[in-house]
Amino acid sequence: MAVSYKQRADLVARNIAGETIVVPIRGKLVDLQKIFALNGSAEHLWKQLESACTMEQLCSGLAEEFDVDRSQAETDVREFVEALLEAGLVEGN
């Protein structure tokens, strides 16, 4: 079965000065010293990740919303999800 990804529960997304800022509120102290900003289509993907999504679902959503071709959407989603995983902002199962 394809892996699905979801926002970690211990994060709060804030809107400050027009930016979406994601703040980890639990967990390792190193994470707490970082804030993450999302913009443009990243924000759209982040919203989708409120509930569990597969890469496939994220790609379809993005291609639809931003009217880009499928292969571009796939590259963008893969890069973004990898960055989120590395930052510990989403979890996969």
Add this chain to the structure above:
Amino acid sequence: MGTGAQGLEADADFLQRFRREIAGRRVPFTGSIELTRRCNLRCVHCYCGDQDSIREAQGEELSRDRWMSLLDELAEAGCLDLLFSGGEPMLRRDFPALFAHAKKLGMIVTVFCNGTLVDDRVLDVFRDLPPLLVEVSLYGAAVETHERVTQSPGSYRRMREGVDRLLAAGLRVGLKTVLMTINRAEYAAMERLADSLGVSWRSDSALFPCLPNQDSGARPNVCGSCSGASSVLDYRVPEDEAAALECSRASRTDALRKAWESTSRPVTDALYTCGSGLTGFHLDPYGGLQPCLMATGYRESAVELGFAEAWRRIARIREVRAPEGYACNRCDLQPLCSGCPALFDLENGNPAVRSEYICSLAQQRFARVSNGQQTAVLSR
């Protein structure tokens, strides 16, 4: 990203851009809240002043529910970087609940405390929702010295136990010291103590006079330290000695030099050139909103007006122009100087009359940073 997004950003470029943006929009991004001015200790230098009159005003402190809704308003207005301070914030039974609420709203929270009241209720919430930093006041490396400052027997042991508990819980702890004539001989020993505990340490040479009481104003604020001929300022360490102590570690001298070299100091005719009232604010225990702890002349009630309206009104501090002859807003030493008009006002009763001590301390720092090579330009 090909779809027009840069994805995830938290780098220096983004932060610089973001800081400009929040200043441009005047977002109250960085704030401190004094939950109470009450304290279980009696530090000789404390700017809170007379604890007896502060206790009498306890009923005027904001209730838990009022603080909760004010925290909601702060988050709504864009506050991210929040300090819980006092007095001793942990004296309030609702400290854990208020702290947890701020964290759950997505604020990054630092706590200043005296370390003596770190109990299981506090630790439970800190373990679950870690503060960015808990900074504990250390006033001497020796028990007697610390307690000569706190005037509270047993406070050193309780503070050390508190620090140990915080560290055992895996939290990030720092120690901070106010440099005074009482503890100057233990400067290096306090630093070694922090090193041995594996925590950060900083010292501050800026003693300043007691703040006026900010309750209903019915009570005077004359504590033992400020009555008669003596004053809190008598505990200031001579400027050359204070600068020598600050520069007794190469890393600190380097940090001062870096600040000197890299901080821009635009020439302006504004009196207040820091971030207070622009992105910074302070809330007192009674719901008064000020641009910063010391700028008491710009206070508005965040309870009566709501936070957003009070924040709008205190913007007037940004409009104040410096009188003719005021040099600090054109001074090259600004990055090395801890002075500001609010502090000058407390010390001299006039925001445009600089503190001679603070000014001379900045010059002493400059002499050390430049190895006496350059001449300081106090006014351009």
